[in-house]
Structure formats: structure tokens, C-alpha cells
Amino acid sequence: MRLTIASGAAAFTAAFLLSPLFGGGNWFWTSLGAVLAVMGAGLLSSRLALPAWAAPLVGLAVTWIYLTFAFTSDKAWALLVPTKESVVELVRLLGVGWADIQRYAAPVPDTEGITLLTASGVALIAIVVDLFAVRLRRAALAGLPLLALAMVPATILPDPISWPAFILAALGFIGLLVADGHERVGRWGRAVLVRRTRVPAGPPAAGSMPANGLRLSGKRIGFAAIAMAVLLPALLPAMEPVSFFTFGVGGTGAGRGNSISIPNPIANLKGQLELPEPQEVLSYTNSDNIPRYLRIYALDTFDGQQFGMTEPKGAPQNRTDNGPLPEPTGLGAGTPKKNVVTDIRISDQIERLAFLPLPYPPRQIQVDGDWRADVDTLMVFSTREEAAGLEYQVQTSEPQPTADLLDSIGDREPNVDPRYLEVPDSLSPEVRQLAADLTAEAGSRYEAAVTLQRFFTTDGGFTYNLRTQGHSASALRDFLLRDRAGYCEQFAASMAVLARLVGIPSRVAIGYTGGVQLAGRWSVGTNDSHSWPELYFEGVGWLPFEPTPAGAAGQGSARVPEYSQPRPEATAVATAAPTSGASSVADDTPQDPQARRNIRELEAEGQAAAGTVDVDESMPLIGMIGIGAAALALVLLIPAAIRLVTRTRRVRSLGRDDAEPSGDRAATASPGRQPSAVVAAWAELDDLLYDYGIARVPSESPRALARRLAEQYELEDDPAAALASIAAAVERVLYARNPGRIGPMRQDLRTVRKALAAWVPRGRRVRAVLLPPSTLRRLRGFGERLLDGFDLLETIRLRWTAAQKGS
Structure with missing residues (x-):
């Protein structure tokens, strides 16, 4: 039962x-x-x-x-x-x-x-x-x-x-x-409870075994294993996958079963940008031979620290082999469109990718396998397939808005899910004020969006830098107001947040830029990983913007959309009165393949030619190993530090309570009262013997112990007398009604320690200092007492059973 x-x-x-x-x-x-x-x-x-x-x-x-x-x-x-x-x-x-x-x-x-x-x-x-x-x-x-x-x-x-x-x-x-x-x-018989108690347990019945003793040991092992399994991962540093083709910690969940896991696409974005040797992720050709952003994920939720993704939902009717995909949200019939056909081939070495890189918005996809489209975002994913080695064709109907069109519809109220405008109340008031100040003179939502993009690319003094802070509310505030240095993920997320603050629905896209054209195909590598914001305008739908500064872009093929560039009249004024950095924004689509290379590679080549290569500020491996070894040594020295503190406290107390009690105090002193100096001296002597590996029989009296040690280790007169003095003081405190005057024992304890150390091997003396067994004994006893707390339930059960039998 x-x-x-x-x-x-x-x-x-x-x-x-x-x-x-x-x-x-x-x-x-x-x-x-x-x-x-x-x-x-x-x-x-x-x-x-x-x-x-x-x-x-x-x-x-x-x-x-x-x-x-x-x-x-x-x-x-x-x-x-x-x-x-x-x-x-x-x-x-x-x-x-x-x-x-x-x-x-x-x-x-x-x-x-x-x-x-x-x-x-x-x-x-x-x-x-x-x-x-x-x-x-x-x-x-x-x-x-x-x-x-x-x-x-x-x-x-x-x-x-x-x-x-x-x-x-x-x-x-x-x-x-x-x-x-x-x-x-x-x-085997009746189970007998075995405990470490001062009351001796009765003898077991014939043929019985100490079942509960074994069982309690098993429980201790089990509880200790659970505690280690829970606590150790919290103490160890977080690890990210090394694979250059993995999106998110632990992968995207390649679709085993009937649900997909939400990836963390930002997790590996920076890692791909930092690769010294980019690797090809995919290649493609299209009908107009123009590079395009290939979106994989659309992050729609913002928690105050970073953007996340609502898990997509794909109904059976939204399978790609059922025909056209759902219509893109917000795209009206009056907006001009451009139909493009793109053939994409994914590298067969990509790992655990369950989403298809696609130009937005996809209209129809021809692909093998069970792939489905999320209605809200048009992300295409699978719960059973992987994208590695896949070849597929995408037909898109891309909106071709002009600045005038977007300006004319900029005041339309967006009919979109409220989550694209949600910003937590905990967001910094300084960030809110910055958004309001930047767009104060904007006449429409479109002008506000262009103003925000220009703030990041030219007006705000931002620079591209992969060495940035992490994700937090303070990191966002510092990036916008103080540091103003980051990479594409910071720029995309910051612009999306500012857009929401001024009433423009926004989300963050993660994917790749258009890449470099090689032998008639566009090649997209890990260095083309990119993040950009998508803003929503009623009648046109979701449009990409490019806030990453063009003069220091981490992707050679990143480009500012034509509809978000200054109008021709504004360009003419800018030409008459040029400003630093303005020209780099207008000329954003270089035709020379060499110009499309990652700008960080070009800068590194130029610095190497000039002999001014930047020094790598990251810590070398030997330094990391040294720090790790030092941290390990500090952890191992914790018992030694505890032993040193304990011994110092005891030695300081050896001069206390050494005066003879007199008068009423001596008359009323209880037999159990022990002066602190004697207690400290006896405890220090006990730890000293344990550290040196000198056996102490529990049944020995202090006098018998002193006599045995003096004979066994052939102590000279002074050490033997000092040891006898300590033993006599302990016996007087334990058994005498009035112990009388107790002399100083600091010198006696020092003499005994030196005498015993002379008989102990050097290795044991070193261990007594660096890894004292007496401290380890206390730590082990503390852990056992914690585990003994769980045995109280067993005690309650046994007592309840005994009470019932007695009744």
C-alpha cells in the first residue's frame, strides 16, 4: 500500500x-x-x-x-x-x-x-x-x-x-x-530508528536491521542532491551557445512536437557580428536584382528592458502549400505595390532554425514541408521542419510609398493591436521627455518617424560600437542620453520605443541585410545579421526604417529606405550648406561590391596599412585563467580564514575571567559556570589535536589526556607542565565549587602547540593551516544539522505510532 x-x-x-x-x-x-x-x-x-x-x-x-x-x-x-x-x-x-x-x-x-x-x-x-x-x-x-x-x-x-x-x-x-x-x-524484521542523540537507543530485535538509519542517509543524499541541482546553476555563470548559426540561448526549438519554442534572436546577434571570419548563411536571387532585408523574427512586446516575441500561431489554413498567405496588416488597395519573386537557398550547416528568412511582406511561398504563416506578423515557421539546406521561392508585393503619401496619411488613427503601443509605466521620464522634445515640431506621425531616424543617424551624435551595455531600463536611458554608442540592436530597439511614446505602433525585426552579390547571387553571411525597427502607418502597413548610423554601419549592405530620406528640396538645401555626416545618409546604396563589405573589415584593413591597428581591450586567456584560479584559491581558503578568526578570538579571551571570585560571587557560583578563558583554551587545544591528527579518546579525563600526551610524545618538562596546567584548570572549572584563581594560559597554550608541532609531519602542519580539519568538521556538522531538520517529520510519525500503540 x-x-x-x-x-x-x-x-x-x-x-x-x-x-x-x-x-x-x-x-x-x-x-x-x-x-x-x-x-x-x-x-x-x-x-x-x-x-x-x-x-x-x-x-x-x-x-x-x-x-x-x-x-x-x-x-x-x-x-x-x-x-x-x-x-x-x-x-x-x-x-x-x-x-x-x-x-x-x-x-x-x-x-x-x-x-x-x-x-x-x-x-x-x-x-x-x-x-x-x-x-x-x-x-x-x-x-x-x-x-x-x-x-x-x-x-x-x-x-x-x-x-x-x-x-x-x-x-x-x-x-x-x-x-x-x-x-x-x-x-528483514522490525525497523529501528538510528539517530545521533544523547539517549542511547534500545537494542534491535533479533534479525532486525537499522532500516531507518539507511533510509535517513538516503534522504540526506537526496535532499543534498536537490539543493545542489537548484543552487549550483544559479551560482555558475550563464553560458551562451558557441554555434554561429544558433538563434537564441538553447536554440529556437527546431520544431519537435506540436508547439514551437520562442527564440531569443537578440542573444546571438552580437556574436555573429563579432565573428572574425563571416560564414555564409544563405544566398538568393530575385527578379529585379536589388538587395532586400530578409526578416526572420518580429519582436512585438517590450517589458521595459528589451523586446520579446509573442509566440506565433499557425492555423492549418495558413500552411504555405494552401495558396496565398494572409494579407499584410494595414496595407490598403490604394498604395502602389511592386511584385518581386525571390529564390532563396539556406546553408545546410545552419542549426535549429525553424523560421524562414523572407522579404516583407510575403504573398506566396513555395516550400517543401509543413510551414505556416503567423497572421499578425507573417513570420513563417514550422513545428516539424528545419530550414537547413532548404530551397524555396517567395513572391512579395512590396508597398512603394512616397514621402508625400506617408505625409498625407500620417494623421490616420492606427487600427492595430494595442500591444504595438504598450510601454511600461516604469520607463524613465527622461526617455519620455526626449521623445516629446524630438517630435515637438513634427506635423504628422510620418514626420515624427523621419525625425527619430535622423536623430540616430545624423543629429544625435551616435556612433557604432559593439562594446555596449546589456539590457535594462538604465542601459536604454544611458544609451539615449549619455553614451550614444551601440550596435544595430540598440538603435532598432531605442527607435521603436521612442516611436511608441509618440503614438506610432512599432516592433523590432531581426534578420539579415541584403548581403553582397557574388557570381550573380546575393550572398548573405553572419556579418550581415541585422536588427531594424518596423513602424506602422494605416493604409500602408508595416514599413522598415534604418536608425543605425550609415557612416559607421556594421553591415555593408544596410540602407536607409527611400521614403524616409529627405525630399529633393531638402537635399538641395543640404548641398548648398553641407554638414558633417549628412552626405553619408543620402548615398546609402553603393554599387561597388567592395563598398558593400562590412565596414569594420575595411576599417581594420586601413588601420593595419597605416600601422594604427586598435588594441584589443578584451582580457587575454591567461588573464581569465589567472582570475579564475585566484577566485578558486579564495574559496578554498575560506576554512583557513574561519580557523584563523576563531583562534584569534580565543587567544584574546585567554586573559579574561582569570581573577579569583570573591565574596558573595564566589559563594553563589554554580558548578556549571565555566570562565571563558578556560573554555577558550580547552576548545583551542581540542581543535589543535584534531588538526594535527592526534587521537583523543572521548572517555579520557583532561588529566589522563595530558599524562598520555606527555608520555606518548615524550614532551619535555616545560611543555608537559603547560599541558598539565591547562588540564588542571579545566578540571577545577568543571568539578570545583570554587575554582579559585586561574593563571594565564596563553603562554601555556603556545608552548604546547610548539611541542606537538615538532612531532607532526610538515604536510600535516601545512594542511592544519590551509585546510584545517577542525573547521571542516564544524561545516560538516552544520550541514548535518540542517538535514536532520527533515527527520523531525519521521520523529513525529514514530511518536504518533508509539502513542497509538500505547493507547
């Missing part, structure tokens, strides 16, 4: 790991009922002593009855007994649930079909766990089906598993192992 209940509890605690996958709580209670039904079937099988192969069949039957009652009771006989109609309805609900999972992305709504699928899956896991742990007596193997539950959120969700859920699931599995150990050891 104990093992059956433990197996059910382990299955249910592991089911808590599924919580992030659902948007409601119905699945929880339904799964709990399914686990209870399996537990009931297991108890029935154990009661009837059924063979191991029959117990799972009973579990399946009981689960079927429970699911019939929970979902199709109106079609069952007496609400419980399955009928033909109830079976048909269950099958239909399973099909609906499967379709819903295909349609929705996590967190999914807990519809009736999804709840049925979840409860059925948890019940099957519980049945397998019961089979391994109870029927086959292989409790350790029961961890495999429990691990299957953990793998579902781990492979679907980008975030790590919640540590409270992990702890709960681990405790459930440890409880199963403890119950199995209790059942096995309990067969």
Missing part, C-alpha cells in the same frame, strides 16, 4: 512540471482525479494479489471509467459504464484536443479536448510508474516515465523548468525510492 501511494504521488508531482504549458487550471484537477483512479486500481490489484501483467490492464480499465465519468457521463450508463456513444464521444474529443494542440502555442487554453489528452497522458505515466515500482520492484526505472513528463516542457518552452516544480517532482521521486527501500529492508 505504501509503495502504491508513493508511486501515484511521484507521478502527480511530476505532472506539476506541465503547468507552464496551460493557461488555466482544469487540467490540474482532472489529472489529479486520473492519478487517484490509477492509485485506486493499484491498491485493488495489490489486494487481489493479481499478477504483474494484469495490474496495468486494471489501471487502464479504471482510467477509462474515470474519463467516461469526467467527460462523457451523459452518454454513459449510470454515469460510469462506457457505452458505444460514450466511446465515440471520447474519440471525438481526443481528435479535437489533438487539433487544438496543433493550432495553439503554449500556454494553450485548457479546452475540453486538451484537458482530456493531458489527463490521459498523466494517467498512462502513472500506470507505467506503478508497473515499474510496485509490480516489477524496479523503483529506479520508474524515473524514466517521470522524466518523460519533464521533457515535454523542456523541449517546447524556451525558459528553464521552474525550480519549485523541479523540487516538488524530485521530492516525489525520492519519496518513491524511500518507500521502496522501506519495503525492501522491512522484510
